Amino acid sequence: MNTSAEDVRDTAVRARTAAAALATLNRAAKDRALLAMAEALGARSAELIEANARDVEAARAAGTAEAMVDRLTLTPARLEAMAGGLRQVAGLDDPVGEVVRGRVLPNGLELRQVRVPLGVVGIIYEARPNVTVDAAGLCLKSGNAALLRGSASAVRSNTALVGVLRDAAQAAGLPADAIQLVPGVDHESVKHLMRLRGLVDVLIPRGGAGLIRAVVEESTVPVIETGAGNCHVYVDVDADLDQALAIILNAKTHRVSVCNSTETLLVHRAVADAFLPRALTALAEAGVTVHGDETVRAHDDRVVPATDDDWAAEYLSLDLAVRVVDSLDDAVTHIRRWGSGHTEAIVTRSLGASRRFVATCDSAAIMVNASTRFTDGERFGMGAEIGISTQKLHARGPMGLPELTSTTWVGIGDGHLVS
Amino acid sequence: MNTSAEDVRDTAVRARTAAAALATLNRAAKDRALLAMAEALGARSAELIEANARDVEAARAAGTAEAMVDRLTLTPARLEAMAGGLRQVAGLDDPVGEVVRGRVLPNGLELRQVRVPLGVVGIIYEARPNVTVDAAGLCLKSGNAALLRGSASAVRSNTALVGVLRDAAQAAGLPADAIQLVPGVDHESVKHLMRLRGLVDVLIPRGGAGLIRAVVEESTVPVIETGAGNCHVYVDVDADLDQALAIILNAKTHRVSVCNSTETLLVHRAVADAFLPRALTALAEAGVTVHGDETVRAHDDRVVPATDDDWAAEYLSLDLAVRVVDSLDDAVTHIRRWGSGHTEAIVTRSLGASRRFVATCDSAAIMVNASTRFTDGERFGMGAEIGISTQKLHARGPMGLPELTSTTWVGIGDGHLVS
Numbered sequence: 001m002n003t004s005a006e007d008v009r010d011t012a013v014r015a016r017t018a019a020a021a022l023a024t025l026n027r028a029a030k031d032r033a034l035l036a037m038a039e040a041l042g043a044r045s046a047e048l049i050e051a052n053a054r055d056v057e058a059a060r061a062a063g064t065a066e067a068m069v070d071r072l073t074l075t076p077a078r079l080e081a082m083a084g085g086l087r088q089v090a091g092l093d094d095p096v097g098e099v100v101r102g103r104v105l106p107n108g109l110e111l112r113q114v115r116v117p118l119g120v121v122g123i124i125y126e127a128r129p130n131v132t133v134d135a136a137g138l139c140l141k142s143g144n145a146a147l148l149r150g151s152a153s154a155v156r157s158n159t160a161l162v163g164v165l166r167d168a169a170q171a172a173g174l175p176a177d178a179i180q181l182v183p184g185v186d187h188e189s190v191k192h193l194m195r196l197r198g199l200v201d202v203l204i205p206r207g208g209a210g211l212i213r214a215v216v217e218e219s220t221v222p223v224i225e226t227g228a229g230n231c232h233v234y235v236d237v238d239a240d241l242d243q244a245l246a247i248i249l250n251a252k253t254h255r256v257s258v259c260n261s262t263e264t265l266l267v268h269r270a271v272a273d274a275f276l277p278r279a280l281t282a283l284a285e286a287g288v289t290v291h292g293d294e295t296v297r298a299h300d301d302r303v304v305p306a307t308d309d310d311w312a313a314e315y316l317s318l319d320l321a322v323r324v325v326d327s328l329d330d331a332v333t334h335i336r337r338w339g340s341g342h343t344e345a346i347v348t349r350s351l352g353a354s355r356r357f358v359a360t361c362d363s364a365a366i367m368v369n370a371s372t373r374f375t376d377g378e379r380f381g382m383g384a385e386i387g388i389s390t391q392k393l394h395a396r397g398p399m400g401l402p403e404l405t406s407t408t409w410v411g412i413g414d415g416h417l418v419s
Numbered sequence: 420m421n422t423s424a425e426d427v428r429d430t431a432v433r434a435r436t437a438a439a440a441l442a443t444l445n446r447a448a449k450d451r452a453l454l455a456m457a458e459a460l461g462a463r464s465a466e467l468i469e470a471n472a473r474d475v476e477a478a479r480a481a482g483t484a485e486a487m488v489d490r491l492t493l494t495p496a497r498l499e500a501m502a503g504g505l506r507q508v509a510g511l512d513d514p515v516g517e518v519v520r521g522r523v524l525p526n527g528l529e530l531r532q533v534r535v536p537l538g539v540v541g542i543i544y545e546a547r548p549n550v551t552v553d554a555a556g557l558c559l560k561s562g563n564a565a566l567l568r569g570s571a572s573a574v575r576s577n578t579a580l581v582g583v584l585r586d587a588a589q590a591a592g593l594p595a596d597a598i599q600l601v602p603g604v605d606h607e608s609v610k611h612l613m614r615l616r617g618l619v620d621v622l623i624p625r626g627g628a629g630l631i632r633a634v635v636e637e638s639t640v641p642v643i644e645t646g647a648g649n650c651h652v653y654v655d656v657d658a659d660l661d662q663a664l665a666i667i668l669n670a671k672t673h674r675v676s677v678c679n680s681t682e683t684l685l686v687h688r689a690v691a692d693a694f695l696p697r698a699l700t701a702l703a704e705a706g707v708t709v710h711g712d713e714t715v716r717a718h719d720d721r722v723v724p725a726t727d728d729d730w731a732a733e734y735l736s737l738d739l740a741v742r743v744v745d746s747l748d749d750a751v752t753h754i755r756r757w758g759s760g761h762t763e764a765i766v767t768r769s770l771g772a773s774r775r776f777v778a779t780c781d782s783a784a785i786m787v788n789a790s791t792r793f794t795d796g797e798r799f800g801m802g803a804e805i806g807i808s809t810q811k812l813h814a815r816g817p818m819g820l821p822e823l824t825s826t827t828w829v830g831i832g833d834g835h836l837v838s
Contacts, residue, residue, distance in 0.1 A: 020755070024778045103800065109789055111799060118811050119781065197635065201811050216616065217639055222812045243834035250836040336439070358829055359443045362538065370528055370832030379837070380530060380828070381522065392537050392620050392825035393641045394813040406811035409799070410777050413789030415662035417669040418798070 003184025008192035011180050012199040015120045015145040018177035022143045023117050025174070027094035030141055033172035034090040037137070038083035040168035041161075045079050051160035052129065059153055071128050072154055082133040085384060089137040092383040095402040096143045110412040115405040117143030119201040122182070122193055123386075124149045124215060126207040129157040136165050136179045138386045142404035145178045147200060149193060152185035194219035201406075202394075206387050209314070224394060226387030229259030229342040230314045231372040234331040234357065236348035237268040241275050243369060244347040245282060248320075250371040251345065253286045257316050259388060260343055260375045264311060264321040266331045269295075272324045276300075280322075288318045295324040311338040328353055332360045339363060341390045343375040364390055364397040422603025427611035430599050431618040434539045434564040437596035441562045442536050444593070446513035449560055452591035453509040456556070457502035459587035460580075464498050470579035471548065478572055490547050491573055501552040504803060508556040511802040514821040515562045529831040534824040536562030538620040541601070541612055542805070543568045543634060545626040548576040555584050555598045557805045561823035564597045566619065568612060571604035613638035620825075621813075625806050628733065643813060645806030648678030648761040649733045650791040653750040653776065655767035656687040660694050662788060663766040664701060667739075669790040670764065672705045676735050678807060679762055679794045683730060683740040685750045688714075691743045695719075699741075707737045714743040730757040747772055751779045758782060760809045762794040783809055783816040 022030075041048070052074040059069050095115050102112035121144045125131045132148055139146035150158040162181045170176040182193055194203065197220040204224050205215040216223055233251055235244040251262035267275055272295060280300040283290055290296065291306040303322070310321040311334070325331045328346075335344050345367035346357040354368045365375040375397065377385025382400035389395045395403035441449075460467070471493040478488050514534050521531035540563045544550045551567055558565035569577040581600045589595040601612055613622065616639040623643050624634040635642055652670055654663040670681035686694055691714060699719040702709055709715065710725040722741070729740040730753070744750045747765075754763050764786035765776040773787045784794040796804025796817035804817045814822035 020779065020781070023781075105798070105800065109793060113816075116781075220636055222641070222810065224812075240834065246834060246836060254837055354831070358827075360439065362439070362442070362535075363827065365828040365830065367830045367835075368832060370830050370835035371837050373837035374528060374830055374835065375828065379524070381524065391641065393643075396825050397532075397828045406815050408777075408782065409784040409794065409816045411784065411786045411789050411793055412773070413787060413793075415659065415665060416786075416789035416793065417665060418673055418790050418792035 003186055003189040005192045007183045011182060012196045014177040015147050015180055016199055018175040019119045019145040021175050022145060022178050031090040033169045033174045034086050034137055036168040036172040037165050038086040040164050041079050041083040044164050045076055048160050049074055052157040055154055055156045074129060082130050085134055086137045089141050089384055092401055095405050100407055109416050113407050113409050116408045118404060118406050120145045120147060122147040122200045122203040124190060124205045126151045129154050129161060132158045132161045135386060138384060140178060142401045144404055147180055147182050149182040149190060155185050194221055197221050204387055224389050225391045226389055227259045228340040228390055230340040231260060231262045231343045232264045232266055232335050232339060233262050233345045234266040235275055236328060236346055236353050237270045238350040238353055239347040240349055245279055247347055247371050249282060249286060251373055252288055252320050254373055256318055260373050262372045263313060263315050266323050266325050266334060269324050269326050288320050290320050290322050292322040296322045328356060335361055343372040345372050422605055422608040424611045426602045430601060431615045433596040434566050434599055435618055437594040438538045438564040440594050441564060441597055450509040452588045452593045453505050453556055455587040455591040456584050457505040459583050460498050460502040463583050464495055467579050468493050471576040474573055474575045493548060501549050504553055505556045508560050508803055511820055514824045519826055528835050532826050532828050535827045537823060537825050539564045541566040541619045541622040543609060543624045545570045548573050548580060551577050551580045554805060557803060559597060561820045563823055566599055566601050568601040568609060574604050613640055616640050623806055643808050644810045645808055646678045647759040647809055649759040650679060650681045650761050651683045651685055651754050651758060651763045652681050653685040653765045654694055655747060655765055655772050656689045657769040657772055658766040659768055664698055666766055666790050668701060668705060670792055671707055671739050673792055675737055679792050681791045682732060682734050685742050685744050685753060688743050688745050707739050709739050709741050711741040715741045747775060754780055762791040764791050
């Protein structure tokens with residue numbers, strides 16, 4: 001039976017009520033709840049692992065690939081890592097109440113802009129149950145009620161996890177409805193959620209490009225796009241080629257399944273003969289399949305021909321598209337045409353080239369002589385992140401706690417009138 | 420003939436190219452263009468007024484109300500005011516390049532978050548041709564290409580204005596396509612614009628609730644809602660009633676057609692007998708029609724019965740809904756139920772009451788002992804504004820130049836790798 005619009009709406013209404021209560025909590029109350037939630041994940045690990053075992057069993061019965069089954073599986077060590085994440089969030093500054101700007105107007109009105117929670121945050125995600133705990137923790141700390149919509153394959157795990165988190169939050173004096181699963185695992189469930197403008201303040205889809213596109217197309221609730229990463233490394237005419245080699249190997253092979261790994265290497269024609277033979281050999285030794293243009297293929301028989309699909313691809317595998325370009329501007333044109341606006345890197349010793357690349361690449365992060373892999377909330381020193389925004393509105397790049405807030409202008413007067 | 424999707428798309432593609440050029444301009448170049456545009460409005464006022472006269476004539480022939488015809492009409496003085504607006508924008512700080520945050524990571528990577536233009540900003544608005552000039556100026560200063568879609572009734576005026584602005588911008592060395600009218604005045608024209616996600620970075624509808632709702636429903640381009648203002652004044656049990664009277668008169672009658680005027684007065688029951696007779700008399704003397712609940716009506720025969728439509732109404736006229744509430748919390752509940760999230764005011768001498776009202780009203784601006792009319796970019800000292808956002812994402816409250824930007828993270832290293 002399809003999930004009903006009423007069930008989803010009722011969940012959101014409860015979340016909205018909980019959000020109003022959360023908004024007035026001080027940091028101590030929120031941190032107490034986060035620590036209680038961390039504690040409960042350990043104390044109730046047996047029931048969590050049992051619920052998860054049924055998801056794992058169903059996934060295996062459905063013939064799910066072992067890598068996916070592994071992502072789904074909970075172990076005591078993984079539960080402890082999730083608990084550690086909650087403790088870390090408890091240690092982060094509370095963004096709520098921060099005064100962003102403030103002044104006294106000429107007429108004496110005291111004006112300040114302060115951070116406030118967004119309200120109700122909906123998160124739509126795939127497979128990994130750790131997102132359930134991470135997202136609940138970040139939303140709670142930033143004063144937001146979380147509406148969590150995980151994948152069908154993890155529904156038993158997520159239901160058990162949310163049950164444990166709610167119990168702990170409630171025992172710590174918070175409204176249990178601050179953390180809720182969206183009812184249903186069918187498409188209708190997401191569809192109803194996307195129409196709750198006014199009840200849900202923002203939707204954050206975390207997952208593949210198809211999911212994100214569907215949400216963007218259909219949602220009337222404001223959406224923050226995250227995670228699509230077609231990142232580039234550009235080796236400039238003035239590059240230190242040793243650095244360039246180290247950076248492309250790091251950016252491509254350090255961890256292939258993440259959004260900040262590099263998918264395309266662009267090489268200035270003037271250094272192609274010096275750089276490509278070394279790079280192609282090193283990449284082949286690292287197990288990377290190179291998809292190259294004609295110039296690249298002329299250097300190495302192992303290179304397979306690249307098509308437009310390769311320039312557009314977010315491989316998330318040991319594949320790399322490689323193209324030779326005539327200039328920095330051509331590299332930027334390629335990036336603007338094919339990139340996803342996540343992270344681009346330039347390798348150059350030229351200050352002018354680095355300035356031009358930074359000024360003209362239109363992406364969430366630009367690295368100069370550094371690996372694209374640095375774009376990450378924890379590496380940026382923001383603490384945990386809820387995702388990496390690749391859109392320009394509201395938040396761009398890694399989203400930590402302040403990015404889960406809005407602001408309110410507060411004016412304090414003594415009978416002030418406009419004249 | 421309906422406007423074709425290709426025509427609108429081509430316009431946006433040109434805007435995107437222009438935006439890439441605008442993004443790298445320094446402040447001096449942008450200010451020169453703004454001053455040249457201001458100059459041109461005066462120098463070419465005759466042709467602008469002639470084009471406008473044809474809009475005015477058509478409006479009169481169509482039986483348009485005289486107040487609307489007046490809003491549409493250009494005069495030398497009004498053109499000079501628009502030019503003054505452009506000069507004022509030239510005098511404002513350039514938000515582009517501002518370093519929002521920055522630090523050196525433990526590994527030595529220099530990290531900073533800098534403001535960058537959004538890119539292509541679409542503005543959909545009604546009647547008044549001054550919005551054409553204001554929006555073009557604010558977009559240009561913040562490094563954004565403007566796609567302007569005014570109303571059919573002002574199309575001759577807008578075409579002439581945009582022609583003058585483009586010529587002046589181009590003569591000052593900027594790409595003319597930084598400022599464009601969206602082709603067509605039919606609904607198809609807006610519809611195509613709303614589907615250009617990836618080409619248009621944000622749409623800002625400025626106008627009535629119907630327009631805004633339609634854009635929110637249909638747009639895949641991110642939208643910033645502006646301008647719906649159902650503002651409240653709450654007179655607390657601890658109010659200074661003289662202040663309360665002055666504030667409600669100011670908030671209701673100072674200028675009725677603007678979004679920050681007050682539409683509903685909420686009065687604590689404990690002060691209703693002391694406050695309402697004075698307030699209702701003063702409001703009646705000011706020409707205000709009061710729509711009240713039963714308690715209010717018992718005080719004055721002139722009060723007409725209020726229905727739910729009155730609590731929801733953005734009158735923009737000399738009408739005011741008045742309700743007696745049992746507590747501050749009931750006032751907040753009413754505001755959260757019926758308000759538009761724009762501006763709410765409390766009149767109270769109690770610090771505790773003001774703190775609670777500020778913490779629990781979920782609106783873009785909260786005034787304590789001050790008129791709701793203060794919520795305005797110029798009054799807040801932000802310079803000109805492009806609108807007042809009533810949504811929580813990206814920008815909330817008056818939107819000036821920084822609110823027309825996004826950010827990019829820039830990391831500068833020397834061969835930095837992730838380990």
